Amino acid sequence: MLNDTILHAERELYLTLLTLAQHHPMAYEWLKQLPTWLNDIKDKANYAHAPAYQASVARLPKLTVNNVQLDSDILTINAPLSDSERKQATALLKQLMPWRKGPFQIGSSQNEGSEQAEPIFIDTEWHSDWKWQRVAPHLGTLKGRRVLDVGGGSGYHGWRMAGAGADTVIIIDPSCLFYHQFMAIRHFVGSADDHDTGGYRTHYIPVPLEALPENSQLFDTVFSMGVLYHRQSPFEHLQQLKGQLVKGGELVLETLVIEGDANTVLVPHDRYAQMNNVYFLPSVAALIGWLEKAGFTEVRCVDVAVTSTDEQRKTEWMNYHSLADFLDVNDSTKTIEGYPAPMRATIIAKK
Numbered sequence: 196m197l198n199d200t201i202l203h204a205e206r207e208l209y210l211t212l213l214t215l216a217q218h219h220p221m222a223y224e225w226l227k228q229l230p231t232w233l234n235d236i237k238d239k240a241n242y243a244h245a246p247a248y249q250a251s252v253a254r255l256p257k258l259t260v261n262n263v264q265l266d267s268d269i270l271t272i273n274a275p276l277s278d279s280e281r282k283q284a285t286a287l288l289k290q291l292m293p294w295r296k297g298p299f300q301i302g303s304s305q306n307e308g309s310e311q312a313e314p315i316f317i318d319t320e321w322h323s324d325w326k327w328q329r330v331a332p333h334l335g336t337l338k339g340r341r342v343l344d345v346g347g348g349s350g351y352h353g354w355r356m357a358g359a360g361a362d363t364v365i366i367i368d369p370s371c372l373f374y375h376q377f378m379a380i381r382h383f384v385g386s387a388d389d390h391d392t393g394g395y396r397t398h399y400i401p402v403p404l405e406a407l408p409e410n411s412q413l414f415d416t417v418f419s420m421g422v423l424y425h426r427q428s429p430f431e432h433l434q435q436l437k438g439q440l441v442k443g444g445e446l447v448l449e450t451l452v453i454e455g456d457a458n459t460v461l462v463p464h465d466r467y468a469q470m471n472n473v474y475f476l477p478s479v480a481a482l483i484g485w486l487e488k489a490g491f492t493e494v495r496c497v498d499v500a501v502t503s504t505d506e507q508r509k510t511e512w513m514n515y516h517s518l519a520d521f522l523d524v525n526d527s528t529k530t531i532e533g534y535p536a537p538m539r540a541t542i543i544a545k546k
């Protein structure tokens with residue numbers, strides 16, 4: 196099914212990279228690969244669900260949007276919603292479950308006596324707004340900056356970066372589902388994140404970091420949140436992040452850590468909190484050492500937080516097991532495998 200929202204987003208992404216390439220020829224390397232990247236994600240042979248996800252996005256109702264709040268904890272699209280639009284949109288958005296990163300709200304508060312339906316509240320597994328609250332106060336300004344969000348999931352934090360004034364945000368993530376969740380939100384956001392001169396500011400490329408041209412040096416700020424512990428080679432990941440930054444650019448790295456000194460690193464033997472793709476959990480001191488070894492400067496830890504079962508939990512929009520099911524029932528400071536329960540650190544560094 197021809198999908199206006201996705202086609203339009205793709206066109207805006209091409210235009211953004213073309214404009215960028217005028218001053219930064221490296222963007223041509225991205226443009227060369229973009230057709231493959233965008234076709235691969237539509238290919239049923241790669242992603243059996245891709246056609247169904249596309250169809251869900253294509254059938255979302257067109258709403259008259261009054262305004263969009265990209266800088267609020269609940270990313271809110273204010274638009275009057277009839278009962279039938281609400282039912283239709285809810286059913287289609289639920290085809291894109293599980294919704295992990297958010298929250299999002301679509302609709303507007305009801306006026307007394309109005310015919311409007313209640314807003315749709317996408318209550319995601321994660322309170323991603325809490326992570327943003329922990330990270331945002333420590334960032335250099337995002338105003339006017341070109342930003343890369345590596346492993347951006349549904350795009351929630353990417354939208355918040357645009358809401359904080361970034362000139363251009365490119366979210367990357369290899370998940371076909373999360374790409375389409377972003378497109379569903381993009382459908383309702385429409386041109387609300389446009390530059391004054393026109394053109395979207397927030398984009399999504401469905402690829403892993405390793406697929407990007409190395410050493411692009413295109414971004415003033417690069418975020419990698421919740422990705423490092425999934426990588427088999429953390430140093431390769433750090434080098435790839437560094438390669439995407441301009442000289443003097445800012446890295447924001449958020450990952451799972453454990454208590455310990457500069458020599459403490461946990462490599463879970465099998466699963467960690469039921470995840471089977473977790474590799475390296477360093478202490479904060481070890482992580483700082485890794486960043487310095489990778490050539491970053493001014494490395495500092497700005498936040499450490501134990502993840503609570505209020506921050507990550509099962510909801511109507513993610514009805515599988517969640518954190519509470521992955522912790523020891525008798526001791527919530529441990530995972531069910533007996534490792535320390537999830538604790539996350541945010542590190543900021545300069546290239």
Ligand SMILES: C[S@@+](CC[C@H](N)C(=O)[O-])C[C@H]1O[C@@H](n2cnc3c(N)ncnc32)[C@H](O)[C@@H]1O
Pocket residue numbers: 296323326345346347348349352367368369370373402403404405419420421422425
């Ligand atoms: C735990 S989630 C974190 C999402 C979000 N950044 C946050 O902090 O809430 C990890 C994300 O990284 C993505 N991911 C996994 N491997 C990746 C890679 N090699 N490059 C980019 N993203 C990756 C996953 O698809 C997933 O959406």
